[in-house]
Amino acid sequence: MGNEEDIGKIIDYSGREFQYIGKRTIRPDGVDKVTGRANFGADFTVNGMIHGRVVRSPHAHAKIKKINVDKALKLDGVKAVITGKDFPEIDINDKAVGEVVVSYYDMAHNIIARDKVYYDGHAVAAVAATTPDIAEKAAKLIEVEYDVLKPVMTAAQAMKKNAPVLHKHIHTAGVEPAPEKPSNVASRTEFKLGDPAAGFADADVIVEREFSTQTVHQGYIEPHACCASISADGNTNIWCSSQGQFMVRAYTAKICGMETSKVKVIPAEIGGGFGGKTVVYLEPLAVMLAKKAGRPVKMVMTRDEVLRATGPTSGGTARARIGAKKDGTIVAGELELVYEAGAYPGSPVALGCMTGFAPYDIKNVSCVGWDVLVNRPKAAAYRAPGAPVAAFGVECTLDVLAEELGMCPLELRMKNAAVEGTQAPYGVKFNRIGYKETLEAAKAHPHWSAPLGPNQGRGIASGFWFNIGGTSSAEVMVNEDGTVIVATGNPDIGGSRASMALMAAEVLGIDVARIKPLVADTESVPFSMLTGGSRVTFATGKAVIEAAQDAVNDLKRRAAKIWDVDVDQVEWENGQAVCIESTQHKPLSIAAIAAKADKTGGAISGRANINATGAGPGFGTHICDVEVDPETGYVTVLRYTAIQDVGKAIHPSYVEGQLQGGAVQGIGWALNEEYVYSEDGRLLNTGFLDYRMPVASDLPMIDTVVVEVPNPGHPYGVRGVGETPIVPPLAAVANAVSHAIGKRVTDLPLSPPRLLAVIDGK
Amino acid sequence: MAKVVLPLEVARAFADGETDHAVEARDVRALVRALEERFPGIAERLSRGTAVAVDGEIYQDWFLEEVRPDSEVRFLPAIEGG
Numbered sequence: 001m002g003n004e005e006d007i008g009k010i011i012d013y014s015g016r017e018f019q020y021i022g023k024r025t026i027r028p029d030g031v032d033k034v035t036g037r038a039n040f041g042a043d044f045t046v047n048g049m050i051h052g053r054v055v056r057s058p059h060a061h062a063k064i065k066k067i068n069v070d071k072a073l074k075l076d077g078v079k080a081v082i083t084g085k086d087f088p089e090i091d092i093n094d095k096a097v098g099e100v101v102v103s104y105y106d107m108a109h110n111i112i113a114r115d116k117v118y119y120d121g122h123a124v125a126a127v128a129a130t131t132p133d134i135a136e137k138a139a140k141l142i143e144v145e146y147d148v149l150k151p152v153m154t155a156a157q158a159m160k161k162n163a164p165v166l167h168k169h170i171h172t173a174g175v176e177p178a179p180e181k182p183s184n185v186a187s188r189t190e191f192k193l194g195d196p197a198a199g200f201a202d203a204d205v206i207v208e209r210e211f212s213t214q215t216v217h218q219g220y221i222e223p224h225a226c227c228a229s230i231s232a233d234g235n236t237n238i239w240c241s242s243q244g245q246f247m248v249r250a251y252t253a254k255i256c257g258m259e260t261s262k263v264k265v266i267p268a269e270i271g272g273g274f275g276g277k278t279v280v281y282l283e284p285l286a287v288m289l290a291k292k293a294g295r296p297v298k299m300v301m302t303r304d305e306v307l308r309a310t311g312p313t314s315g316g317t318a319r320a321r322i323g324a325k326k327d328g329t330i331v332a333g334e335l336e337l338v339y340e341a342g343a344y345p346g347s348p349v350a351l352g353c354m355t356g357f358a359p360y361d362i363k364n365v366s367c368v369g370w371d372v373l374v375n376r377p378k379a380a381a382y383r384a385p386g387a388p389v390a391a392f393g394v395e396c397t398l399d400v401l402a403e404e405l406g407m408c409p410l411e412l413r414m415k416n417a418a419v420e421g422t423q424a425p426y427g428v429k430f431n432r433i434g435y436k437e438t439l440e441a442a443k444a445h446p447h448w449s450a451p452l453g454p455n456q457g458r459g460i461a462s463g464f465w466f467n468i469g470g471t472s473s474a475e476v477m478v479n480e481d482g483t484v485i486v487a488t489g490n491p492d493i494g495g496s497r498a499s500m501a502l503m504a505a506e507v508l509g510i511d512v513a514r515i516k517p518l519v520a521d522t523e524s525v526p527f528s529m530l531t532g533g534s535r536v537t538f539a540t541g542k543a544v545i546e547a548a549q550d551a552v553n554d555l556k557r558r559a560a561k562i563w564d565v566d567v568d569q570v571e572w573e574n575g576q577a578v579c580i581e582s583t584q585h586k587p588l589s590i591a592a593i594a595a596k597a598d599k600t601g602g603a604i605s606g607r608a609n610i611n612a613t614g615a616g617p618g619f620g621t622h623i624c625d626v627e628v629d630p631e632t633g634y635v636t637v638l639r640y641t642a643i644q645d646v647g648k649a650i651h652p653s654y655v656e657g658q659l660q661g662g663a664v665q666g667i668g669w670a671l672n673e674e675y676v677y678s679e680d681g682r683l684l685n686t687g688f689l690d691y692r693m694p695v696a697s698d699l700p701m702i703d704t705v706v707v708e709v710p711n712p713g714h715p716y717g718v719r720g721v722g723e724t725p726i727v728p729p730l731a732a733v734a735n736a737v738s739h740a741i742g743k744r745v746t747d748l749p750l751s752p753p754r755l756l757a758v759i760d761g762k
Numbered sequence: 763m764a765k766v767v768l769p770l771e772v773a774r775a776f777a778d779g780e781t782d783h784a785v786e787a788r789d790v791r792a793l794v795r796a797l798e799e800r801f802p803g804i805a806e807r808l809s810r811g812t813a814v815a816v817d818g819e820i821y822q823d824w825f826l827e828e829v830r831p832d833s834e835v836r837f838l839p840a841i842e843g844g
Contacts, residue, residue, distance in 0.1 A: 101811030101840070174771035189839070190770045218844075275844020350839040381844040427767055427836045428815045466841050470822055533843020613819055723844055 041225030041241030052299035053135035055125040057117035060151035060375040060681025071141040077134035080293035084114040088257035106344040118343030121308025128289040151375035151681035158184035186345035199332025199364030203323025214674035215315040222271025228286035229296035244530025255284040275381030311380020314339040318393025342378040348386030356390030358464035384723035395461035395731030434645030434709030435619035459735025463727025467720030468533035469612035473526035474543035478604040482591025489528030495654030507548035509575030534720025539612035551606030614713020618724035620644035624732040633756030647711040647719030666729025776801040
């Protein structure tokens with residue numbers, strides 16, 4: 001441990017030439033992943049393990065009259081069956097307070113239905129058997145009697161006066177007086193800045209458009225999977241893939257009525273999450289089956305289950321209205337968002353309201369959001385939750401405004417760009433930000449001025465995401481030979497192990513290859529918030545920097561003991577302790593100090609537990625070229641450039657990968673992806689053949705430009721990068737398509753039939 | 763005294779729609795206690811899924827963040843992420 005007074009101190013590295021930060025080092029997890037050795041959620045096997053299967057509702061909305069499990073229990077090999085009745089009841093008002101509102105009641109009922117099912121695929125029972133085949137057969141033997149109800153599949157249907165109401169206990173929040181009747185409108189949110197009415201009255205030009213998007217899924221490659229084991233004394237181990245082992249521990253313990261200390265979660269590698277693995281679905285079921293069966297239970301979802309029953313993000317509408325002076329100065333903005341929350345409240349509509357106009361310095365802004373319940377799976381987080389649909393509305397309307405004004409759309413954005421000191425629509429003034437720099441980079445990029453051919457169009461759009469900090473912990477342990485382990489509590493989704501190792505190397509002054517980053521289980525490191533919100537490289541990185549500094553302080557004290565000098569005589573330079581007053585003492589390397597650790601006080605380590613603040617917002621600007629086949633309506637993306645202020649790229653290859661991945665997911669959202677339901681609410685496209693995500697052969701190489709405007713809230717200038725890149729693509733693609741066909745497109749996805757109808761004027 | 767800005771929905775439910783208030787407090791906890799004295803029930807509402815921005819710095823899970831006499835304290839929806 002370091003000195004108490006040293007813990008928490010941050011060294012100011014501004015203006016420093018980095019030794020390791022910014023290097024494209026070998027990925028610590030690369031070898032195992034490319035050789036197939038990495039263990040993902042479905043790879044765990046435990047002695048005596050049996051297999052779980054979920055019985056899901058075929059109805060979008062129905063009362064459960066009866067569940068008969070007798071036939072399933074009589075099948076040879078079946079060891080346990082559970083229904084909602086096997087779980088403790090959770091009070092309807094039991095909510096986690098803190099960073100986000102989490103209704104444990106809703107979570108419990110979403111994981112396994114009690115008296116009603118609210119969407120096609122809603123879990124109603126689960127069975128565990130000695131083989132997956134027997135579990136599958138047993139699941140089919142569970143008889144569920146339903147009283148089928150009329151579903152409401154869209155926000156428009158749900159908001160109608162006489163629409164079937166999903167939950168009798170939900171009354172619209174955020175309106176006064178509080179309504180007496182239950183409603184499918186869970187809440188109304190409003191943000192207001194300045195005087196929007198006066199702003200519009202002052203405008204020379206006002207444009208208004210309405211846009212729509214469909215439900216889309218995060219589309220992670222790895223389906224949800226876990227394995228749970230309970231010992232006779234109730235100690236529980238869960239192996240699973242998730243975005244947060246501590247999140248899985250907390251939620252599973254709560255849903256199953258267990259003490260936190262009884263649950264240990266061992267994180268697997270994760271094959272994509274994008275927000276969709278910030279909640280639990282299978283883990284409580286596996287724990288309850290394991291408890292009942294007395295055997296470890298493994299559960300793996302099929303793709304069909306992933307699409308039907310795990311959180312997509314909300315479809316919705318965005319109505320944007322913008323008023324501007326003739327010179328392009330925007331004087332007022334208005335945004336109304338209606339998001340489909342799915343079966344339980346909690347769409348990201350408030351975040352949409354906060355983000356839509358955030359890239360712009362507008363004095364008068366009004367944003368209203370509606371969170372609407374429909375008979376679809378409960379929305380979960382998806383990269384920059386809420387922001388892409390809001391940006392789609394605002395950025396396309398800006399494009400219309402540019403046309404009305406006869407201005408270059410890039411120049412219009414430049415003229416109104418938010419800068420340091422600009423007040424965001426949610427009231428907070430920005431610190432140093434790099435939005436304008438992304439526009440300047442776009443203007444300077446050869447893509448922006450490249451010629452276009454027939455049926456081709458170019459679109460530009462920008463986007464914003466807050467990025468967050470939060471609670472993170474880190475431990476830096478010096479091994480006997482001077483190599484180092486950096487342990488954190490965050491699953492590595494987008495390259496955090498490499499980033500942690502690089503930041504530790506920078507502080508310790510040793511080769512990054514001598515540092516092993518470790519994603520530790522819930523009993524090996526203190527609590528960390530989950531991996532999400534673009535927070536890990538920033539917040540956990542800050543913890544790693546502090547922990548490494550703490551270890552350096554310890555190393556200096558040990559060197560002082562070895563030399564028999566005061567610790568003030570010791571400095572740390574290039575990975576060595578240096579005695580500043582005496583040349584008779586040769587510098588001591590970490591290895592040399594570690595070799596004498598037993599004589600100087602035992603093991604050498606550093607640690608940090610922080611609640612990181614100072615997260616720097618992220619801004620991006622994307623340019624997209626498309627060609628539209630006027631005969632078929634098929635859109636080919638010809639060229640795409642993603643530009644983003646990342647603060648400081650710790651590992652540039654990973655940062656570029658984040659920009660490319662976000663852009664591709666956004667392109668899929670714009671062009672192809674959508675949930676297609678039958679009239680009675682059954683999901684029709686439950687596989688990747690029908691739920692069409694872009695693959696490598698569909699797209700050109702996504703070009704990236706990494707802009708680095710350091711975040712003053714991080715010692716190395718880091719900003720989160722993972723979420724911003726999915727915000728601009730919807731509008732960038734739609735603007736490009738609009739220019740290619742000479743007509744404004746407003747409804748996503750721009751699939752060939754839909755686009756052909758626009759081209760043909762239908 | 764610090765300037766406090768409430769979310770519109772909270773202001774409508776507790777403060778006759780008035781979003782801006784002057785409050786003397788040395789930290790956010792004390793500030794919320796002072797608001798509770800004026801608007802009973804508001805503390806519970808502000809503790810649910812609400813972040814706070816003190817002079818532009820957003821705290822997801824507020825508690826003892828320092829508030830200066832000239833501070834601006836804004837309550838906001840907490841920010842989740844993917």
